[in-house]
Amino acid sequence: MVLFALCGESSWLLRQFRTQPCRATLYTLVRNTPRKAETVTNAIYDVVIVGAGIVGAACADEFARRSLRVAVVDREVVGSGATAAGMGHIVVMDDSEAQFALTRYSQQLWQALRNDLPADVEYDQCGTIWVAADEEEMAEVRRKHHFYEARGVPSETLDAKRLKQSEPNLRDGLQGGLLVPEDAVLYPPCAARFLMQRAQQHGAKLVLGASVSTLGKGRVLLSDGLQLTSEIIINAAGAWSAELTPGIDVKRRKGHLVITDRYPAFLRHQLVELGYLKSAHSVASDSVAFNVQPRRTGQILIGSSRQFGAEHKEVDQEMIVRMLQRAQEYMPPLRDLSAIRVWTGFRAATPDKLPFIGPWPADKSVFLATGHEGLGITTSLATATILADQVTGAKPEIPIEPYLPSRVAKEYAHA
Amino acid sequence: MPDQISVKVNGAAISVPSGATAAVAMAIAGQPCRTSVTGEPRGPLCGMGICFECRVTINGVPHCRSCQIPCEPGMEVNSEV
Numbered sequence: 001m002v003l004f005a006l007c008g009e010s011s012w013l014l015r016q017f018r019t020q021p022c023r024a025t026l027y028t029l030v031r032n033t034p035r036k037a038e039t040v041t042n043a044i045y046d047v048v049i050v051g052a053g054i055v056g057a058a059c060a061d062e063f064a065r066r067s068l069r070v071a072v073v074d075r076e077v078v079g080s081g082a083t084a085a086g087m088g089h090i091v092v093m094d095d096s097e098a099q100f101a102l103t104r105y106s107q108q109l110w111q112a113l114r115n116d117l118p119a120d121v122e123y124d125q126c127g128t129i130w131v132a133a134d135e136e137e138m139a140e141v142r143r144k145h146h147f148y149e150a151r152g153v154p155s156e157t158l159d160a161k162r163l164k165q166s167e168p169n170l171r172d173g174l175q176g177g178l179l180v181p182e183d184a185v186l187y188p189p190c191a192a193r194f195l196m197q198r199a200q201q202h203g204a205k206l207v208l209g210a211s212v213s214t215l216g217k218g219r220v221l222l223s224d225g226l227q228l229t230s231e232i233i234i235n236a237a238g239a240w241s242a243e244l245t246p247g248i249d250v251k252r253r254k255g256h257l258v259i260t261d262r263y264p265a266f267l268r269h270q271l272v273e274l275g276y277l278k279s280a281h282s283v284a285s286d287s288v289a290f291n292v293q294p295r296r297t298g299q300i301l302i303g304s305s306r307q308f309g310a311e312h313k314e315v316d317q318e319m320i321v322r323m324l325q326r327a328q329e330y331m332p333p334l335r336d337l338s339a340i341r342v343w344t345g346f347r348a349a350t351p352d353k354l355p356f357i358g359p360w361p362a363d364k365s366v367f368l369a370t371g372h373e374g375l376g377i378t379t380s381l382a383t384a385t386i387l388a389d390q391v392t393g394a395k396p397e398i399p400i401e402p403y404l405p406s407r408v409a410k411e412y413a414h415a
Numbered sequence: 416m417p418d419q420i421s422v423k424v425n426g427a428a429i430s431v432p433s434g435a436t437a438a439v440a441m442a443i444a445g446q447p448c449r450t451s452v453t454g455e456p457r458g459p460l461c462g463m464g465i466c467f468e469c470r471v472t473i474n475g476v477p478h479c480r481s482c483q484i485p486c487e488p489g490m491e492v493n494s495e496v
Binding site for chain 1: 452470477478495496
């Protein structure tokens, strides 16, 4: 895995459970030359995108390929926010019909793109196994299986024996699971870089290291005083989008990740506990869930944790301990593996677990592409596609109403 | 002359000086410690346990720093893929 190659193998710091992401490494990794803002200020754009995470990059790619004149602004580098702190699980979800529609549509877009992805994106259709610990969760396996079956998504119910055969390092005594073979994993920062580079090949301008102080009314004002003018401004600033568009209900939800050294064949599928459905949706308290992912290198990526109200980037030792204990409850041999890096990031969470994709009623120049919480890597491509459909007047493949910002912003409609 | 002890490197028995580290055994055997994610052979860089470049599997335990571990009679040291 690239992270490993670039910042893992030769730095003792990372062995010391480094608390900050390797920012210098990300610069090297993304290798986008920051452009001087002066070179872009006086040009006219059709679309200015604020945020160069995977959602902003996907939007840039989609709009540029539809021949719109695009500029992207980010205060850091491509894929440096939640994109660098996501697992890169391309997963079909079923919390709601709207969530299913968006995740499935987007997964199909990734599948269509997979042959164009460079090797460093590490797209791997390893499948997900939703792990059931008890009979109640086994009932959920069956419900989930029927849900997917009715909607044309392949899945397979595993009994306890099949589960153990599929993943021998899981503990004994689990009830079974649901294998969803079309789910995949990828390496998000490189996926974002690929999308952004393709956008640039289609004429998009990328302005990095530029902090946005305000956006709206057809203008994006940078903190150094420069201004970009555009009919359409897309707020794709993720966990910081509410700072730029006051009134949108997007909150930061912190997460932790751990990655191990290389243990080839230790793990074959992305494994997620079905208890995740209970814990991940708890908005009242901090939660952890068993969620592990095999990387191409043989490394194991271990999640997940969710915290509201944590504003600092530093690793919370208590959360790491809880998260790793949870992981070891499901997979005891994890305790013998060596972790090489621990880091954190902030998801952009909305109250109803659905992203905001579409026009912001309070300002006709502003469109939102934010609030993807833990599913932004999966749903980035569908987000970009249905947003571009809205802007260009094309007919979206899926109903867009559930994602429109106006669903929760009626009070702003007549402001 | 120091005493010699016998260890196995990638399945082949070799003789190394008593007190030699596993990294020395790998060097004597002419074997890389491991292969990087991009397929390059790797061996000791810092020689003092910091860089983790010289990881090997010793007696079945992966990711041991060969520069820090003295050879013992009969020790099995294997390159990591």
